Amino acid sequence: MRALRLGTRRSRLALAQSGMMAERVRELTGRPVELVEITTYGDISREELAQIGGTGVFVSALREALLRGEIDLAVHSLKDLPTAQPGELVQAAVPARADARDALVARDGLGFAELAAASLAGDRPPPRIGTGSPRRRAQLHAWARQLGCEITTVPLRGNVDTRIGYVRSGALDAVVLAAAGLHRAGLASEITEALPTDAVLPAPGQGALVIECAASDAELIAELSGLDDPPTRVAVTAERALLAALEAGCSAPVGALAGLHADGPGPDPYRPEAAGAAEVTMLHLRGAVGTTDGSTLVQLSATGPVPASPGEALRHADRMGRELAAEMLAKGAAGLMGERAH
Numbered sequence: 470m471r472a473l474r475l476g477t478r479r480s481r482l483a484l485a486q487s488g489m490m491a492e493r494v495r496e497l498t499g500r501p502v503e504l505v506e507i508t509t510y511g512d513i514s515r516e517e518l519a520q521i522g523g524t525g526v527f528v529s530a531l532r533e534a535l536l537r538g539e540i541d542l543a544v545h546s547l548k549d550l551p552t553a554q555p556g557e558l559v560q561a562a563v564p565a566r567a568d569a570r571d572a573l574v575a576r577d578g579l580g581f582a583e584l585a586a587a588s589l590a591g592d593r594p595p596p597r598i599g600t601g602s603p604r605r606r607a608q609l610h611a612w613a614r615q616l617g618c619e620i621t622t623v624p625l626r627g628n629v630d631t632r633i634g635y636v637r638s639g640a641l642d643a644v645v646l647a648a649a650g651l652h653r654a655g656l657a658s659e660i661t662e663a664l665p666t667d668a669v670l671p672a673p674g675q676g677a678l679v680i681e682c683a684a685s686d687a688e689l690i691a692e693l694s695g696l697d698d699p700p701t702r703v704a705v706t707a708e709r710a711l712l713a714a715l716e717a718g719c720s721a722p723v724g725a726l727a728g729l730h731a732d733g734p735g736p737d738p739y740r741p742e743a744a745g746a747a748e749v750t751m752l753h754l755r756g757a758v759g760t761t762d763g764s765t766l767v768q769l770s771a772t773g774p775v776p777a778s779p780g781e782a783l784r785h786a787d788r789m790g791r792e793l794a795a796e797m798l799a800k801g802a803a804g805l806m807g808e809r810a811h
């Protein structure tokens with residue numbers, strides 16, 4: 470039986486999540502899966518991600534390998550994918566999402582509020598927090614302002630180990646990283662606080678992976694649907710629709726998080742004949758966009774029942790994302806979209 474070739478980047482995080490997915494694909498299909506290492510521009514560039522500017526620097530080399538038929542599947546972090554899906558590629562599976570939150574790795578086991586407050590006593594300068602992400606900067610600065618504290622954010626590049634190294638060496642008081650990435654890289658014990666989503670909304674799609682295949686590979690796409698988690702796909706569809714409608718790339722300060730929850734028993738608006746008996750599934754979507762100095766933050770949310778049919782549920786999620794984005798633009802987000810990291 471021919472082995473499936475799974476293309477992966479070489480970073481610790483990429484190898485960890487590709488290895489995890491390779492194992493699940495093996496279990497599901499009974500076919501051997503071999504990892505094919507591919508170097509991407511995002512891995513070799515020393516520039517700041519925000520300066521590179523384009524979204525998808527981590528994914529384009531993998532996608533090119535898929536299109537050339539050099540690999541059969543690629544595993545991406547969904548948050549790294551540009552919102553426009555190329556027609557020649559298919560998201561064959563979006564597996565169940567891990568922790569979507571951002572995580573703080575701080576000195577002395579501190580959380581954000583304690584760290585920010587440490588400078589109030591006057592014995593320390595404002596804490597230096599490593600993150601180049603305009604989304605994280607905007608929300609961390611807004612949170613610090615709410616607490617009446619000052620923080621300094623410092624741009625940061627490099628792999629997960631390098632970033633954590635800045636805290637260990639004392640060069641920075643803290644760094645912010647995706648919790649899911651730290652878990653997958655075996656570094657969960659470094660987390661000193663999972664940042665509450667009321668304060669910091671993660672990037673759209675954060676914590677979710679996607680297995681991508683060439684659209685021509687119908688047989689493999691059908692097989693891999695066994696790894697798809699429909700609730701995760703609905704949630705990330707809403708988040709990415711919001712992002713797309715805000716016309717923002719991954720370096721723009723947009724946070725979004727959606728989740729499904731049962732709200733039954735109650736009347737199901739899509740099946741009125743079953744009134745009172747049905748479990749209604751609700752989709753809740755939150756979005757945030759702001760200036761990187763935290764002086765302005767537009768935060769809005771929407772909730773609505775999800776149609777039972779999977780196809781309709783995805784269309785509904787997409788519409789909810791676009792409508793919430795329109796509301797955010799009307800509430801002032803439009804004026805912020807030119808803002809970029811410096």
Ligand SMILES: NCc1[nH]cc(CCC(=O)O)c1CC(=O)O
Nearest residue numbers: 546549646647649650675676677
């Ligand atoms: N931007 C790089 C990136 N892409 C995905 C993750 C983490 C894993 C995930 O969100 O699924 C990270 C690292 C980070 O933001 O800390």
